[in-house]
Amino acid sequence: MTGHGEVLKGVLFAIVSSLVASTAGAASKMIADVVPVTTIVLFQYGLCLLLLVPMLLRYPFSHWSTRRPGAHLLRGCAGWLCFYAYYLAIKHIPLVDAALLRNTAPLFVPLLVWGWMKVVVSKSHWQPLILGFVGVVLILKPELEGVETWHLIGLISGLSLALSMVGTRVLSNTEPASVILFYYFLIAFLCSLPLAIMEWRSIPLWTLPFLLYIGISISLTMWCYTQAYTLAKASIVAPINYSGVVFAGMLGWLIWGHVPDVIALVGIVLVVGAGLLSSWIGFSSGKPDRSMNALSNASLK
Numbered sequence: 001m002t003g004h005g006e007v008l009k010g011v012l013f014a015i016v017s018s019l020v021a022s023t024a025g026a027a028s029k030m031i032a033d034v035v036p037v038t039t040i041v042l043f044q045y046g047l048c049l050l051l052l053v054p055m056l057l058r059y060p061f062s063h064w065s066t067r068r069p070g071a072h073l074l075r076g077c078a079g080w081l082c083f084y085a086y087y088l089a090i091k092h093i094p095l096v097d098a099a100l101l102r103n104t105a106p107l108f109v110p111l112l113v114w115g116w117m118k119v120v121v122s123k124s125h126w127q128p129l130i131l132g133f134v135g136v137v138l139i140l141k142p143e144l145e146g147v148e149t150w151h152l153i154g155l156i157s158g159l160s161l162a163l164s165m166v167g168t169r170v171l172s173n174t175e176p177a178s179v180i181l182f183y184y185f186l187i188a189f190l191c192s193l194p195l196a197i198m199e200w201r202s203i204p205l206w207t208l209p210f211l212l213y214i215g216i217s218i219s220l221t222m223w224c225y226t227q228a229y230t231l232a233k234a235s236i237v238a239p240i241n242y243s244g245v246v247f248a249g250m251l252g253w254l255i256w257g258h259v260p261d262v263i264a265l266v267g268i269v270l271v272v273g274a275g276l277l278s279s280w281i282g283f284s285s286g287k288p289d290r291s292m293n294a295l296s297n298a299s300l301k
Contacts, residue, residue: 006231006232007231007232007233009227009231009232010227010228010229010230010231010232010237011228011232011237011240013224013225013227013228013231014224014225014228014232014237014240014241014243015240015243016224017220017221017224017225017228017241018240018241018242018243018244018247019243019244019247020217020220020221020224021217021221021244022095022099022244022247022248022251023213023217023247023251024213024214024217024221025086025087025090025095025098025099025248025251026095026248026251026252026255027210027213027214028040028087028090028091028210028214029090029091029095029256030210030255031207031210031211032087032090032091033091034204034207035203035204035207035211036196036199036200036201037084037087037088037091038084038192038195038196038198038199039196039199039200039201039203040087040211040214041080041083041084041087041188041192041195041196042189042192042193042195042196043211043214043215044083044211044214044215044217044218045080045185045188045189045192046189046192046215047212047215047216048185048188048189048215048218048219049185049186049189051216051219052181052182052185055178055181055182056182059178063176063178063179064179064182066175066179066183067174068171068174068175071167071170071171072171072175072180072183072184072187073187074163074167075163075164075167075168075170075171075180075183075184075187076183076184076186076187076188076191077187077188077191078160078161078163078164078167079160079161079164079184079187079188080187080188080191080192081156081157081160081191082102082157082160082161082164083157083188084192085153085154085156085157085160086098086102086154086157088150088153089101089102089150089151089153089154089157091150092150093148093150093151093154094252094256094258094260095248095249095251095252095256095258096245096248096249096252096258096260096268097139097151097154097260097264098154098157098248099244099245099247099248099249100139100245100248100267100268100271100272101136101139101151101154101155101157101158102154102157102158102161103158103241103242103244103245103271103272103275104132104136104155104158104159104162104271105158105159105161105162105165106132106162106275107128107129107132107133107136107158107162107271107274107275108158108159108162108163109162109165109166110129111129112162112163112166113166113169127277128273128274128275128277129274131270131273131274131277132270132271132274132275134267134270135266135267135268135269135270135271135272135273135274136155136267136271137267138263138264138266138267138270139151139264139267139268139271140152140155168180228240239275239276241275242272242275242276245268245272249268
């Protein structure tokens with residue numbers, strides 16, 4: 001019974017992780033009209049660095065040295081671009097669309113792993129990839145005048161998240177998690193600073209609780225995500241990540257009255273179904289692709 005109890009706890013942690021991420025996105029949308037997205041991102045990573053101070057003081061200076069500055073730079077810039085594009089998209093399109101497009105990352109991971117780590121994508125993974133990208137096309141709904149710009153930016157969020165996840169996978173072979181986190185937060189903060197300075201304006205006091213919540217949401221989601229993977233198998237936890245799309249849809253409907261049309265709903269079903277099918281193929285084989293293993297490090301995203 002203890003084993004089943006731990007699995008249940010793992011599932012609950014995964015659900016809480018998705019819920020926190022979805023509500024943080026909703027918080028960003030609520031204040032995006034009065035607080036520049038660049039300021040939101042800067043505040044987020046600045047708070048992440050402050051929360052990391054106790055860890056910085058725990059280890060000697062030598063612990064934070066790295067032989068892979070290039071990989072850290074790429075991973076940090078990709079992580080920053082993920083959130084910057086995500087919050088930009090959230091400001092202009094329904095929350096569920098932005099959340100779904102960000103969750104296309106698992107579709108890009110096998111392709112990036114193939115390009116970066118030279119790991120061949122198995123034939124079984126091509127079906128869910130094609131299915132998922134068909135769903136993306138339905139969500140983007142390209143018409144004669146072209147694809148909606150802000151939906152494309154949401155898709156960039158998913159692509160950059162995938163790059164961040166693969167970068168974490170590569171770095172985790174030689175770097176401890178604390179070092180990966182430190183350089184990620186530091187690089188992302190430095191990327192945020194120039195844009196935030198250029199667009200800076202006074203922040204209304206009523207937005208501070210929202211900014212605080214957005215800032216701590218990364219640490220909270222990472223902790224819950226790590227607990228989930230510690231208590232339950234990845235094959236159980238990975239599909240639960242898509243509950244974030246459901247939460248985003250509910251929040252978008254309750255707060256802004258956003259209801260996806262039929263075509264978008266079909267696209268959402270295809271993308272979520274492709275993600276679940278990809279997870280099932282990877283884990284049911286008993287030998288998950290390294291591209292699937294990269295997803296287990298999403299707690300550092």
